[in-house]
Amino acid sequence: MTVDTLITGARVRTFDPEQPWAEVVGIDGDRIAFVGSAEDAPAARRTINAEGRLLTPGVIDSHNHLLLGFDEDAVSLEGATTLAEVRRRIAEFADRRPELSWICAENAVYSVVEGRRPRASDLDGLTDRPVFVTTYDQHSVWLNRAALSVLGIATGADVAWGRPERDERSGEATGWVTDFYTSAMTTAGLAELQRDIPMYSPERRYRKLLSSIRMATASGITTAVEPQVPLAEIGLFQRALAAGELSSRVITALFHPVGADGAFRQALRQAVSDASAHADADGLLRLGPLKLYADDVIEPHTALMLDDYANRPGVRGRPSYPGRELVEVISELDRLGFQTHTHATGDAGIRLALDAIEEAGRRNGTQDRRHGIVHVECLHPEDLPRFRQLGVTAAMQPRHCSPDLVAGTWMENVGEERWDRAWRFRSLLDSGATVAFSSDWQVGEMDPLIGLYSAATRAGLDGTDAWTSAERVGIDRSLEAYTVHGARAWHAEGDRGRVRRGMLADLVVWSGDLYRHESEPSGLLDEHAEITVVGGRFAHSAGALVEPTADRADDPVAAGHGAEHVHVH
Structure with missing residues (x-):
């Protein structure tokens, strides 16, 4: 056997239980053709020596607002x-x-x-x-x-x-x-924004999409889930696909606004069916899951809480849908065959979303739908085991728990007595739940290395003010959340998320061995994605091992803006 490309001299973390580590990966066409030792490696038309760098499955960013x-x-x-x-x-x-x-x-x-x-x-x-x-x-x-x-x-x-x-x-x-x-991406809301606010013109939104895609690929992200796409903006992604601009794979979650009726749901179903019937051969673009809201956000006191906000007596936020209407909506979407991706940040909002998913399964008898709840910021202890029990994915963002982001607003609003409910990565993973890590770009930095650092330290990027340290997660479990769990979240575990023969050749060679930073995670912030491979294609190279990919003048990674993207609340 002769393969197209052989990557040798690597520390290959496969996440394949039958072969957790390897030295060499062979790529033939768009698939992985060999994983094993240097001694057993096949001949290759091209060989790349990784010189001891870590090679992992490509990162699956399960919540990335490419349009922002x-x-x-x-x-x-x-x-x-x-x-x-x-x-x-x-x-x-x-x-x-x-x-x-x-x-x-x-x-x-x-x-x-x-x-x-x-x-x-x-x-x-x-x-x-x-x-x-x-x-x-x-x-x-x-x-x-x-x-x-x-x-x-x-x-x-x-x-x-x-x-x-x-x-x-x-x-x-x-x-x-x-x-x-929650309102801007409705049909009426987007139409008004496009009419009145220049920032929402289709051309400016398209430019943002291309910029974000290039940043994703350069960051080692081989699949990005855009979690909130209005029907009116599907064409932006199809345009990028036709123009050859999708350097990484994209899964688009279509937005289901509050008040949507049966006719709108049929329009969603038609859009998904049409996309499936005309899917691109390379599998770069997929439509499918639906984005909903259970509540809003904690910072302006609009997330739904079980008890009063600590600094606003009598205020508990509000659900996005009236009363418990979300239960009916998710049951209906589940019956129609849709997977849902529901925003919920407050403990009552999370409980409401879990109740809705549980009721949908009870009514419809569906199994393995893999509905997801995104953010899961303040989780009541009684609801933690329900994620595993109901097969619900927790799509979470490690960077969001950094104290330099949440001090002064989130912390004060929730109150110290409830801080142990905050971003419970480790507890959810220990329970056996699927926890799919993500960036929530542009709300947080896109770079998954910042996510790895934040999960390992729960500190600011300067290393100070770590909090809720019991929920820290080490590098290996975080990488698994970005790969294995990300693939499972989107029913894609059959072709991505592990380095295994027959899988898609979606891979990352990092600038070094990330595991050497286990004891001092701050070193992760000095690493980068050296090579990103998408379907066997070398979509990004920083230049140390193979010729660098061409910089684009409008690319924020090339311009250096990506590293500067730091939020302070």
């Missing part, structure tokens, strides 16, 4: 922790870009104004143009007075893409809009 990539025509508020800094950046950008009709900004933090939420008046005097600012988690929007006027909110109008807040006494719009992302 960097926007060169918007202000980045990364690291802007004070109102003065926010104002400075917006003012400088507005002066520099007089041709823009709107000034858009991204990644604002909730705590930028101490003791309260930001208001339109906080943006006075910067520009006479409307200003539209999204928060780092995409769940809220901050508008200036000009934007409130242009959109009609100032005179009492509502918008389809969110819930404008109004002063309790005066009734005037404050400039803050909640429930943004």
Whole structure:
């Protein structure tokens, strides 16, 4: 036997129980043709010596908002922790870009104004143009007075893409809009955004998608799950596929908004059926799961909690669907054959999602649907074993538990008595649950090495202020969560997630042996994906072992922006 490519001299972590470690991997076509020792390796048309580097299955990022990539025509508020800094950046950008009709900004933090939420008046005097600012988690929007006027909110109008807040006494719009992302991706919400806000034009969304895909491939991600795609934006992914721009595989979860009816569900079913009938031969694009919301987020006190927020007596948030309507919706979607991917952060929101999945199985008699709950930020102890019992995937983001992100908002809102419920990676894994790690890009950095570090330390990127250390997870279990568990989450364990003969050749050669950082995980932050192989194709190379892939001027990895993507709450 002669294979196309032989990667030798590697430490190969296969995650194959029959052969956990190997030295050599052979690739023929788009498949793995050999895994074993150097002594038994076949002949090859090309041989690459990994020089002791670690080789693993390609990373499966189970929650990656590819459509929320960097926007060169918007202000980045990364690291802007004070109102003065926010104002400075917006003012400088507005002066520099007089041709823009709107000034858009991204990644604002909730705590930028101490003791309260930001208001339109906080943006006075910067520009006479409307200003539209999204928060780092995409769940809220901050508008200036000009934007409130242009959109009609100032005179009492509502918008389809969110819930404008109004002063309790005066009734005037404050400039803050909640429930943004749950509303923005509805048919009506997206249509209004595309009509009014330049940042949501199809061309700008497409540019973001391409930028994010290139970043994913360069980060060692061979499959990315875009968790919230409106029906109207499926064409962006099909366009990228036709143009040969999908350097990594993409699974798109179609958005199912609150209030969707039977006709909308039939439209979803038709879209999935059409995509399946015309699937690309390389398996780069797949439609299928549906994204829903059980609740919102903890930072603005809108996630659903079992007990009052620690700093808001009488407030417990709210469910996204009225009452327990989510139970009926998931039961119906399960009956129609859909796998669901439900956002739930508060302990009551998580319980509601679990109840809905359990009821769906009871009513429909379905098995192995593998419904998922994403984020699982505050998990009541009584609900922890239900993930394994119900076969529910916990799609979780290690970086989200970092204290430099959650101190001052999440921690204070939940209260110290409930901190032991926070991001229970280890407890869920120990229970036998499927825990699929992910980035939640652009809410968090895309780089899975940051995820590995965060899971191992539960500390900030500077190594300080580690908390809830009982839930730390070592490098091997984290890699398994990014590969084996990621494949299982999406019914893909038959062709990816392990380094095994016959599997797709979706592989990563890292810059070094990641396991040598077990005792000092900070070293992980100095590593990178050296080679990314997708279906036998060398989709990314940093240049140390084979010719580097060509840099693109609009690629944030090549430009160095990816490493700078750090959120501060």
